[in-house]
Amino acid sequence: MEVFQLFISAIFVNNIVLAKYLGMCPYLGCYKERGVALGMGGAVVFFTIMATLCTWYIQKFLLTPFGLDYLQTIAFILVIASLVQFVEMFLKKMVPPLYAALGIFLPLITTNCAVMGVAILVQREAYDLKTSLLYAVAASAGFLLALILMAGLRERLDVCRVPKAMMGTPIALITAGLMSLAFMAFKGMIP
Amino acid sequence: MVTVSVLTLLGLGFTAATLLALASRVFHVKEDPRVEAVMDALPGANCGGCGYAGCEGYAIAVVNDPAVAASLCVAGSSEVSIAVGELTDKTVAAAEPQLSFRRCDKLAGKVGMRYEYHGMPSCAAATLLMGGVDICSWSCLGFGDCIQVCPFDAMTLKNGLVYVNPSKCTGCGACIKACPRNSLELIPVRARVTISCATKDKLRAVMDVCEAGCINCGKCSKSCPAKAISSVNNRIEIDHKKCLSYGSSCEELCVKNCSRHILRTNCPPPTSSQSIETPPAQASTDNSIQANP
Structure with a gap:
């Protein structure tokens, strides 16, 4: 039951994009097609889990024992960036089809704050490893959901008559705001 | 405190760097x-x-x-x-440079409108609605789908017709794929004669909708000594290779015999700024962009 509550909370109530406002760049950026959004979302899910795992161990065995908690942000940036680079090289050699599918998103993920945000949120909530990984899955699934919904909406917007001054980013920001409002309706679900 | 944090980060960074350096060796992919x-x-x-x-x-x-x-x-x-x-290490045969050409002159033909269109401003969308805004089913609709896909900025819109700038057009054919009406085609830059109508209708059906449409009378194909003009899928087409190889000794009989002024002599390809200063009388029948839009 607790796991279920964690999932509902991370996907709908405290959606990482729509409630915590992390990962705005890919959310608003260039994802106008659902296929591309799915690819990017999938890559984020994969890397959030990997990054959470690595940073959890870094925190547990390096930062906390030596009292270096204040280095958390910069240490996590370092770890996540190297991790993405490493996995990129690994995929290129070992799994070329997966590299061809995710390749263009990998450099974007290096600086994705949703991945970083999950790693830090997990530490703030002081989750154990299992809960951390579950939270990472749920939060990145929420990211994926927001990305796909946004891409679907923007596909529809493409065939609408949008006032000239509103075309592009302005209407995307308005859409994002309305989506956030809609997701606020979930707030009452979890006490 | 400073020493410890600097050392920790240094160690962390060094470990990551070593790992990445090793990985780039181990997972190196040879690229040609x-x-x-x-x-x-x-x-x-x-x-x-x-x-x-x-x-x-x-x-x-x-x-x-x-x-x-x-x-x-x-x-x-x-x-x-x-x-x-x-x-x-491959031998290259010289390719004939081509450019995009609009096979429609609906302004000269005074083509009317079927209905007033307030939908999405795209040719593809407008074509879906009763075969397009124009009475003629083969005309250039002028919403500029081709302008959007042109990677070389070679097309412009003027008075509801698309104009090709021959000095910018490279003949890549992206516009031809985008045009839902088949009103664009690739012709050799050297082409002597062009056809300014893309209709597949005949006689009365054409005369009723356009004053400058091809009625498929066949005078051009009969008069051509090189047999370069023929009707392909109910539409006249010029075999530019045959036409060019015959030379100019035919005195452009097809152009003279065309009663509807659809076959026109192609003005020489632009080589310098001179081509832009075409006299207005000629420019109005010309497919290329005009001097001062």
Whole structure:
């Protein structure tokens, strides 16, 4: 039951994009097609889990024992960036089809704050490893959901008559705001 | 405190760097350096005129596959083909430079409207509604789908018709794929005679909708001594190879015999700024962009 509550909370109530406002760049950026959004979302899910795992161990065995908690942000940036680079090289050699599918998103993920945000949120909530990984899955699934919904909406917007001054980013920001409002309706679900 | 944090980060960074350096060795993927060289030689417009998905796709294919010709890049001039040929050890046959040509002159033909259109401003959308806004089913609708896809900024819109700028058009054919009406076609830059109508209708059906439409009378194909004009799928087409190889001794009989003024002599291809200063009388029948829009 607790796991279920964690999932509902991370996907709908405290959606990482729509409630915590992390990962705005890919959310608003260039994802106008659902296929591309799915690819990017999938890559984020994969890397959030990997990054959470690595940073959890870094925190547990390096930062906390030596009292270096204040280095958390910069240490996590370092770890996540190297991790993405490493996995990129690994995929290129070992799994070329997966590299061809995710390749263009990998450099974007290096600086994705949703991945970083999950790693830090997990530490703030002081989750154990299992809960951390579950939270990472749920939060990145929420990211994926927001990305796909946004891409679907923007596909529809493409065939609408949008006032000239509103075309592009302005209407995307308005859409994002309305989506956030809609997701606020979930707030009452979890006490 | 400073020492500890600096040392920790230094250690962390050093470990990551070592890992990445090792990984780049272990997971090194050999890439053909020629692919990059070919990519540099190509224009990089990713127009798809070669038939591959972008310049990178073509570069990989031309390097790895001996059957792929080096002259497929239509956007680059013959210099690009020669450079690619040198890089890949392939012989290059000189390609005839082409450009896009609009087979419609609905302004001269005074083509009327079927209905007032307030939908999405795109030719593809407008064509879906009763076969387009114009009474003629073969006309250039003038919403500019081709302008949007042109990677070389060679097309402009004026008075509801699309104009091709011959000095910018590379003949990549992206606009021809985008046009839902088949009103655009590729012709050789040297072409002597052009056809300014794309209709597949005949006689009365054409006369009723357009004053400058082809009624398929067949006078041109009968008069052509080179037998270069024929009706393909109910539409007159010029075989430009036959036409050019016959030379000018035919005195352009097809142009003289065309009662509807659809076949026109092509003005010489633009070589300098001189071509832009076409006299207005000629420019109105010309497919190219006018001097001062």
